[in-house]
Amino acid sequence: MRDPKSTLDVTRARESSAANTFRTVDNPPVFVRGDGPWLFEADGTRWLDLVCGSSTTTLGHNHPAHLAAIQDVTATGILHTGTRLPSPFRADLYELLGSILPGELSCFQLVNSGAEAVEAAIKAAQFATGRTRLLSFEGGYHGRTLGALSITHGERIRKPFSVFEEIVDFLPYPYPDDPTGAATSADDCLAALSQRLQDLEHTGDLPAAVVIEPIQGVGGVVVPPDEFVIGVRELTRTFDVLLICDEIWSGFGRTGRWFSFEHTAIVPDMVTMGKALSGGLPLSAVAGRADVLKAWPPGMHTSTFQGNPVACNMACATIATIRDQNLLGHIETVVATELERTLRPLVRLDRIHAVRVNGAQAAIELLDGNGEPDADAVMRLQRRGLEHHILIYAGGRYGNGVMLVPPINIDRNVLADGLDIIRELIEQEVSS
Numbered sequence: 118m119r120d121p122k123s124t125l126d127v128t129r130a131r132e133s134s135a136a137n138t139f140r141t142v143d144n145p146p147v148f149v150r151g152d153g154p155w156l157f158e159a160d161g162t163r164w165l166d167l168v169c170g171s172s173t174t175t176l177g178h179n180h181p182a183h184l185a186a187i188q189d190v191t192a193t194g195i196l197h198t199g200t201r202l203p204s205p206f207r208a209d210l211y212e213l214l215g216s217i218l219p220g221e222l223s224c225f226q227l228v229n230s231g232a233e234a235v236e237a238a239i240k241a242a243q244f245a246t247g248r249t250r251l252l253s254f255e256g257g258y259h260g261r262t263l264g265a266l267s268i269t270h271g272e273r274i275r276k277p278f279s280v281f282e283e284i285v286d287f288l289p290y291p292y293p294d295d296p297t298g299a300a301t302s303a304d305d306c307l308a309a310l311s312q313r314l315q316d317l318e319h320t321g322d323l324p325a326a327v328v329i330e331p332i333q334g335v336g337g338v339v340v341p342p343d344e345f346v347i348g349v350r351e352l353t354r355t356f357d358v359l360l361i362c363d364e365i366w367s368g369f370g371r372t373g374r375w376f377s378f379e380h381t382a383i384v385p386d387m388v389t390m391g392k393a394l395s396g397g398l399p400l401s402a403v404a405g406r407a408d409v410l411k412a413w414p415p416g417m418h419t420s421t422f423q424g425n426p427v428a429c430n431m432a433c434a435t436i437a438t439i440r441d442q443n444l445l446g447h448i449e450t451v452v453a454t455e456l457e458r459t460l461r462p463l464v465r466l467d468r469i470h471a472v473r474v475n476g477a478q479a480a481i482e483l484l485d486g487n488g489e490p491d492a493d494a495v496m497r498l499q500r501r502g503l504e505h506h507i508l509i510y511a512g513g514r515y516g517n518g519v520m521l522v523p524p525i526n527i528d529r530n531v532l533a534d535g536l537d538i539i540r541e542l543i544e545q546e547v548s549s
């Protein structure tokens with residue numbers, strides 16, 4: 118295997134600068150082995166992974182069920198047969214997905230990345246309704262391809278590109294902890310959505326869909342009041358607009374349930390999923406009502422690698438492992454409990470604006486001495502984490518959130534030890 122120095126040199130010289138490799142430090146670690154929550158450098162140095170490859174490897178590294186799933190497929194000698202032929206592994210995945218979703222969401226479109234799932238859901242909604250307009254929410258993240266970027270709120274990442282401004286509206290999303298003081302109540306957010314839908318109905322331009330993260334993930338683990346999500350569902354029904362729940366970040370246990378929409382018991386018309394679904398291999402999916410996902414003719418949305426059998430069987434292994442090992446129970450009794458126990462005390466510190474724990478994820482919002490969101494402090498903490506061989510994520514609407522995204526099956530003591538170090542680093546940062 119290529120040595121670490123040469124890996125860094127070649128990557129630095131040849132990789133597009135849009136990739137994130139050198140964003141945090143000039144010389145990020147080069148890992149050559151992984152096991153559970155641990156990553157290892159060539160010299161054997163061990164690191165704790167509380168990022169999980171942007172929440173993809175949520176069962177940890179080197180999981181036996183994932184390795185067996187890959188071997189099951191490679192043993193057949195067939196790595197892909199394209200989009201025109203069925204595959205037993207794809208059929209297995211459809212059945213397993215069906216077993217964890219409400220009965221209404223019985224049909225699936227497989228694609229390759231989160232953003233592409235969002236694109237496919239948008240296209241399916243536009244095709245099924247004959248409308249083009251889309252509504253989405255402030256603080257939401259849906260990916261970087263042009264369609265997904267068009268409904269992603271972040272101005273900085275949208276602005277340089279020709280996104281579809283004229284067909285997208287952003288509506289307020291309840292964010293009670295908004296550090297700028299711009300918090301909007303669930304009632305006000307619902308009133309704004311209702312008004313927008315009425316106006317659009319009046320002009321004969323109702324949207325094809327409303328796209329929502331029922332719990333915002335990279336936006337900083339923002340959990341809106343239940344009545345907001347329920348109200349959005351009711352309004353979309355009233356105006357006959359499709360509701361798409363983006364579960365790409367939240368799905369498969371991250372929020373403590375299979376999907377975050379389950380916390381409010383609503384049933385959307387479509388669900389996008391990716392990331393944790395396939396344990397690190399590129400696979401994503403749209404689940405939807407049959408009358409929506411069977412409305413379009415063959416070939417209307419294809420993609421060369423869609424339904425790749427290795428990725429599909431990885432996804433089958435993910436679902437079976439979460440189910441058979443009761444990992445949703447483990448998240449509640451171990452992961453969420455430890456995150457809460459270790460991190461909650463931080464809220465008493467002046468520059469800690471909020472600590473939010475939800476399922477197997479946490480966000481700690483930092484402010485600077487003037488009470489402004491402090492994204493620089495979060496970058497410093499990520500670097501301090503690297504010095505202590507712990508990988509820490511960053512997020513939040515203003516980039517001022519330290520985010521912790523551990524494997525959902527992590528051992529209590531391993532998590533507690535890592536969190537103790539992170540809490541100390543945060544305490545040092547805000548008292549400096």
Ligand SMILES: Cc1ncc(COP(=O)(O)O)c(C=O)c1O
Pocket residue numbers: 230231232233235258259260261330334335363364365366367391392
């Ligand atoms: C909610 C949500 N939707 C969509 C995406 C885009 O997924 P991908 O990066 O796989 O395109 C992400 C990625 O973080 C996400 O969190």
